[in-house]
Amino acid sequence: MSESIEHKTMGIQGANTDASDLPHELKDTITLTTLDKAIDFLSTYVVPLAPIAKWARSNSVWPLTFGTSCCAIEMMSVGMSAFDISRFGSEVFRATPRQADLIITAGTITRKMAPALITLYEQLPEPKYVIAMGACTVTGGMFNDSYSVVQGVDRIIPVDVYLPGCPPRPEGILDALLKLQQKIRTESLIMQRKRAYNQRAVRYVDYDTGKPIDAVKDLVQQAKLELESN
Amino acid sequence: MSETPASPSPANPEKAAPPTELPVGPYGQFLSEHGIPSKRLPDSTGVETIEVEPAQLEVTLKRLRNSEEIALDYLVAVSGVDNTDTFDSVYHLWSYSDPNKELVVKVRIPKASVAAEQLPEVPSVTPFWSAANWHERESYDLVGIRYVGHPYLRRILNPWDWEGYPLRRDYKQPVDSLNDKNPHSFR
Ligand code: SF4
Numbered sequence: 001m002s003e004s005i006e007h008k009t010m011g012i013q014g015a016n017t018d019a020s021d022l023p024h025e026l027k028d029t030i031t032l033t034t035l036d037k038a039i040d041f042l043s044t045y046v047v048p049l050a051p052i053a054k055w056a057r058s059n060s061v062w063p064l065t066f067g068t069s070c071c072a073i074e075m076m077s078v079g080m081s082a083f084d085i086s087r088f089g090s091e092v093f094r095a096t097p098r099q100a101d102l103i104i105t106a107g108t109i110t111r112k113m114a115p116a117l118i119t120l121y122e123q124l125p126e127p128k129y130v131i132a133m134g135a136c137t138v139t140g141g142m143f144n145d146s147y148s149v150v151q152g153v154d155r156i157i158p159v160d161v162y163l164p165g166c167p168p169r170p171e172g173i174l175d176a177l178l179k180l181q182q183k184i185r186t187e188s189l190i191m192q193r194k195r196a197y198n199q200r201a202v203r204y205v206d207y208d209t210g211k212p213i214d215a216v217k218d219l220v221q222q223a224k225l226e227l228e229s230n
Numbered sequence: 231m232s233e234t235p236a237s238p239s240p241a242n243p244e245k246a247a248p249p250t251e252l253p254v255g256p257y258g259q260f261l262s263e264h265g266i267p268s269k270r271l272p273d274s275t276g277v278e279t280i281e282v283e284p285a286q287l288e289v290t291l292k293r294l295r296n297s298e299e300i301a302l303d304y305l306v307a308v309s310g311v312d313n314t315d316t317f318d319s320v321y322h323l324w325s326y327s328d329p330n331k332e333l334v335v336k337v338r339i340p341k342a343s344v345a346a347e348q349l350p351e352v353p354s355v356t357p358f359w360s361a362a363n364w365h366e367r368e369s370y371d372l373v374g375i376r377y378v379g380h381p382y383l384r385r386i387l388n389p390w391d392w393e394g395y396p397l398r399r400d401y402k403q404p405v406d407s408l409n410d411k412n413p414h415s416f417r
Contacts, residue, residue, distance in 0.1 A: 111408060112389050140409075147396050147403035148388065155408055 044189065051185070058184035059089040061129065061177065064100035064120065068107030071134040071167040075106040078170040088177055097123035102180070103157075104173070108136040108143060109150045121157045127192070129184070131176050132159045135166045142166065158195075255280070257333050260300060266290050271336065279334040287337055287353050294323060294333065295359070301325050302333055308355070308365035310373030312398045316340050317350040319375055339375075349376040356380050372397040 042053040067075055078085050085091050094100040097120045109117055121128070132153050135141030140151035150156060160183060163176040187195070252270040254262065255278040261268050266286055273279035282290045294302040302323035311318040316338040325331035339350035354377035355362045366377040367386040374395030377383055385392055394401050403409070 114408070145403075145409070147401070151409040 054185045054187075057127070058181040061088075061090050061102045061180065061184070062092045062094050062100050063090055063102045063104050064097055064124070065093045065095050066103055066106065066117075066120065068105075068109060068113060069136070071106035071136070074167045074170055075104055075133065075173065078173045083170040083174065085174065085177065088174065088181065090177055097121075098125065100124055101127065102129045102131065104131045104133050105137040105153050106133045106167075108134075108141070109153050109156075110148050111150060112148070114150050114156050117153070118156055127184075127195075129160045129180055130157055131161045131163055131173075131180060133163045133168060133173065133176070135164055138162050138164050257294070257300070260297075261290060261293065264293055266293065273334065277332045277334055279336065281336045281338055284337050284339070284352055287335075288355065288358070290335060291321065291323075291355055292358060294335075300331075301327050302331060303327075305355075305359050305361045308362045308369060310369035310375045310397070312373055313338075314399070315342070317344070317373065317375055319352045319369065319377075321355070349374050351376045351378050353378050354380040354383075371395070374398060 039053045039057055042049045044050075067073075077083060079091060079093060090102070097103075101124065103117075103121060103124065105117070121130070130153075132138050136143060136149070137153040140146065140149055143149035144151070153159060161176045161180050163172055165172055168176075252272060255270055257278050258268045258270055258280050261280070261282075266282065266289060268280040268282050268286075268290070271279040271281050291305075294300050302325050304324040304326055306322035306324050307320075309320045309322075311320060319337045319339075321335040321337075323333045323335065337352050339352065341350075344350045352375055354366055356366060356377070357379055363381070364386060366375075366380055367383060369375050370377060370380075370383055371385040371387050371392075372395060384390060388396070393404070396403070
């Protein structure tokens, strides 16, 4: 495996991007698990096995335990036995982003929460997906024009499936999950690469203040250059 | 003081004619008996509302809380209001021993007396009534009233470096890529 997605996602464009060439400081930021690497390898280089790999991946989308307000109640109920999200392999709500594949942004994202959400998103291992759940995270919802609410979560992280509703019914979440699974299964390699590139760390918001940076700088690239010059 | 205060009937005629001097209510009378001047304000819910000077706030609240016959010993809320020409700090008091006892105490700072780039200043009641701690921080955060003597007056809801006071009338919300106000927004 000469090149893998995570290097592109890190924004490091070098001639040889083997993991062993990475500077020591960046090593712990590579979060692809061995299994993910295997699936990546299968779906990329062993083309006949790609559907199987994608099928495996799409049926084990583990969400992050992330709920910031009322929508989270519906997200909890979808994990209970009445709606039973485990029928679709997503019952394992992980409490750490390192083990999750999916963020269901269940709830209002305020400006104060935005830096934390971006950090969580960046800590997810590749491949990572986002379902924007509820009117609040799709457009701002009933907090439209509010001074403190991010008017749509796609302003700070890329979104795969939009799920409107206030709150959406649990069936809606299941539907969004099925749509996401369909997307995972049918995504071509080019689309996958493109998405991974788009999903590199989103730098629109300053980490400390929560305020957006108008001139978007590639900070990782900058850090790489600094490391090289040392 | 044995009257039962805050009965709705005496409040209604006052509402009809606000410019005239309002009669002193039972709590105002209690305070003036103890040498604290106060002014009765109209209130629509039938709860007696008085205004006191900022310098008198501490002694007023202590007197109302500690006296045996009044015993307004529960501070329900401290809130801030941006009126058109004043900043108000409002204290809702209630009594554990008699649930019918209620009082609203207001401190009003005229906007004309607040220098530019300065915050209106109200003495903090937190040192002797710790229930006010977070309420005063919230009022400081959203309305921008500086509570002098508060042990930890810092923004409580907004991020610590937030600019401006969102519940003020002249507040302008931020214009950036997180809302639709910015013509150069990413979408
Ligand atoms: S969309 Fe509605 S239910 Fe969901 S977080 Fe917003 S207000 Fe709450």
